[in-house]
Amino acid sequence: xxxxxxxxxxxxxxxxxxxxxxxxxxxxxxxxxxxxxxxxxxxxxxxxxxxxxxxxxxxxxxxxxxxxxxxxxxxxxxxxxxxxxxxxxxxxxxxxxxxxxxxxxxxxxxxxxxxx
Amino acid sequence: xxxxxxxxxxxxxxxxxxxxxxxxxxxxxxxxxxxxxxxxxxxxxxxxxxxxxxxxxxxxxxxxxxxxxxxxxxxxxxxxxxxxxxxxxxxxxxxxxxxxxxxxxxxxxxxx
Numbered sequence: 001x002x003x004x005x006x007x008x009x010x011x012x013x014x015x016x017x018x019x020x021x022x023x024x025x026x027x028x029x030x031x032x033x034x035x036x037x038x039x040x041x042x043x044x045x046x047x048x049x050x051x052x053x054x055x056x057x058x059x060x061x062x063x064x065x066x067x068x069x070x071x072x073x074x075x076x077x078x079x080x081x082x083x084x085x086x087x088x089x090x091x092x093x094x095x096x097x098x099x100x101x102x103x104x105x106x107x108x109x110x111x112x113x114x115x116x
Numbered sequence: 117x118x119x120x121x122x123x124x125x126x127x128x129x130x131x132x133x134x135x136x137x138x139x140x141x142x143x144x145x146x147x148x149x150x151x152x153x154x155x156x157x158x159x160x161x162x163x164x165x166x167x168x169x170x171x172x173x174x175x176x177x178x179x180x181x182x183x184x185x186x187x188x189x190x191x192x193x194x195x196x197x198x199x200x201x202x203x204x205x206x207x208x209x210x211x212x213x214x215x216x217x218x219x220x221x222x223x224x225x226x227x228x
Binding site for chain 2: 004031034036041042043044045046049051052089091093097101102103104105106107108111
């Protein structure tokens, strides 16, 4: 059974710092990995999707890397801003599909606070 | 553009009462649809997914059921709610395995 772990569970840093969030998964047989952002009481916003054949994806100040063989992904946030404060979730899709649909397995998230 | 709606946004129900949560997607056809639950202190857990009308797969045994009466409509139901059904219910969709999943705004369910 796939398990996804995110470290740290919580992080508080001053504005302007670069930071790294970590995600690890136990089964390397994944189809893709997705990073999400969740604001309090809200749904999830997709940030980046990395296919299993890719090593990294970038969007603005965000860069996500994937090392499938070691079961790890990192989300790098450059020049952090108070608006980046949220919970960041990592999720993996299984390699073998359930009839064309992939329920994701999620980590519990990293709660990030950027201090002004 | 595509949008996903969920209602109600919040719901407080007594133990033993029925439940019906609705999710609809606009701007796409034949999406894969998903129901997840986020309970306090726990990660998101997949409950059901559907690849087409009337096709439902369940990931975990539970007190809930799902139905897909129309292409872009996904309903989560229960005949009798339990305290343990409390949580934040999220609906999601995608176009297929290559695509990202997009989530709705969620329904906060409190069972008393």
